Amino acid sequence: MASRYWMVSLPVQSSASNLWSQLQESISKQSFDTPLYRFNVPNLRVGTLDSLLSLADDLLKANAFVEGVTQKIRRQIDELERSSGVDGGDLTVDGVPIDSYLTRFVWDEAKYPTMSPLKEIVDGIHGFVAKVEDDLKVRVAEYNNVRSQLNAINRKQSGSLAVRDLSNLVKPEDIITTEHMVTLLSVVSKFSQKDWLSSYETLTDYVVPRSSKKLYEDNEYALYSVTMFTRVADNFRIKARERGFQIRDFEHDPETQDSLKQEMEKLAQDQETMRSALLQWCYSSYGEVFSSWMHFCAVRVFSESILRYGLPPNFLASVLAPSLKSEKKVRSILERNCTARNSVHWKSEEEVGAMAGLAGEADSHPYVSFTINLV
Incomplete structure (x- = not known):
């Protein structure tokens, strides 16, 4: 043609x-x-x-x-x-x-x-x-x-560790939450991991020694857990931020995760249905407009x-x-x-x-x- x-x-x-x-x-x-x-x-x-x-x-x-x-x-x-x-x-x-x-x-x-x-x-x-x-x-x-809407959720699910949703990366056994103990999650630059491992125990008192574990790593950041007494958690957040470490708030909630999964599935289905309907409409309308x-x-x-x-x-x-x-x-x-x-x-x-x-x-x-x- x-x-x-x-x-x-x-x-x-x-x-x-x-x-x-x-x-x-x-x-x-x-x-x-x-x-x-x-x-x-x-x-x-x-x-x-x-x-x-x-x-x-x-x-x-x-x-x-x-x-x-x-x-x-x-x-x-x-x-x-x-x-x-x-x-x-x-x-x-x-x-x-x-x-x-x-x-x-x-x-x-x-x-x-x-x-x-x-x-x-x-x-x-x-x-x-x-x-x-x-x-x-x-x-x-x-x-x-x-x-x-779907892209926004996908970005949260697959974007940088600094912004993405952590629920699919953190397992229940990675988190300790009791009356006196708490586990925090820290996002650390890939180039600052040695600094994190050498300093996290001394950022504040009452941090559990050798409690930090790497849970996930992407091209820019690594995600570490660290356990401490609940009463020093706020102070730890301040000291970590001063050293360039980002403490991410996280609460393991299976219901929220299931709800998010269902929302994603529905949006994906809606998107495909609307894409197919829009494509068919465009094919039909193109023919009519071209004729005109x-x-x-x-x-x-x-x-x-x-x-x-x-x-x-x-x-x-x-x-x-x-x-x-x-x-x-x-x-x-x-x-x-x-x-x-x-x-x-x-x-x-x-x-x-x-x-x-x-x-x-x-x-x-x-x-x-x-x-x-x-x-």
């Missing part, structure tokens, strides 16, 4: 079929690696030239918005698939791959009646896509909220062709996918099939200069042309 297409229209001099044959022959002979497809634009309601000129001012902004939402949904799909480690299926519109939908485009008369004013069609597309974007924001926010975008492109190429070539509508619209190395060659072929006199609004390259063209870009081509980026 090509990721970038040109949508162009050329003025018809004799007949559309003759022009199409000439274009096909020229492309196949001189740029055979460039796929070429006819883009069927229906006979839309023109209205007045003033209404077309007014609409042209809005087309570029509206196109950027619709294209942006399309790409936003696609990026969300990619992110959801990466998070699950599963490569999803191809993006489709009603079961048709998106590149095939573009290159074999058929106007949906039921959804967008051709007798409707162009502004009404454009406003309808913009309104629908805006609603989809709002829905996407809500759904993503709900999913990210659950994911953030292609209808918008049809309106755009129609209106810009009228403004450029005049009335009555008599132009040939097509879609090409040239490689980077073939772009200049394809432009040359298109120009040879479109003389300046057929383009009533076209100016030479010298006349155009930095002037914005009909598509809102510096356009020195004697034909309508804009790019469609699928990714």
Whole structure:
């Protein structure tokens, strides 16, 4: 699948079929690696030239918005698939791959009646896509909220010893808690372990000699236990902090651990359920938004062709996918099939200069042309 297409229209001099044959022959002979497809634009309601000129001012902004939402949904799909480690299926519109939908485009008369004013069609597309974007924001926010909660718990379970939950590292037999004795847990930098082992017994009175045991170690810290008389525990905390050791509060509570485990399992299940539902919604919505975008492109190429070539509508619209190395060659072929006199609004390259063209870009081509980026 090509990721970038040109949508162009050329003025018809004799007949559309003759022009199409000439274009096909020229492309196949001189740029055979460039796929070429006819883009069927229906006979839309023109209205007045003033209404077309007014609409042209809005087309570029509206196109950027619709294209942006399309790409936003696609990026969300990619992110959801990466998070699950599963490569999803191809993006489709009603079961048709998106590149095939573009290159074999058929106007949906039921959804967008051709007798409707162009502004009404454009406003309808913009309104629908805006609603989809709002829905996407809500759904993503709900999913990210659950994911953030789960990530926060996971960080506590697997983060640095300075902040993580210790319940899965400390066993009941590691802790002594009686009326007169208590076990404290100290987080010690890996580079300060010798200092800890040589000093903990003398940080205060009534520390049980040789009571410190290493319970766990990560890349930065080691977790040690130490037992002492309860009445000196507060003083030990102060002295330990002065030496750069962190005393972690800990209370072994099986019920809390079970509750945390259940919460994690529920959040993990909720996250997967919401991820799957959001992914399916994105697949469906992408197809709908992409279809709307292609209808918008049809309106755009129609209106810009009228403004450029005049009335009555008599132009040939097509879609090409040239490689980077073939772009200049394809432009040359298109120009040879479109003389300046057929383009009533076209100016030479010298006349155009930095002037914005009909598509809102510096356009020195004697034909309508804009790019469609699928990714």
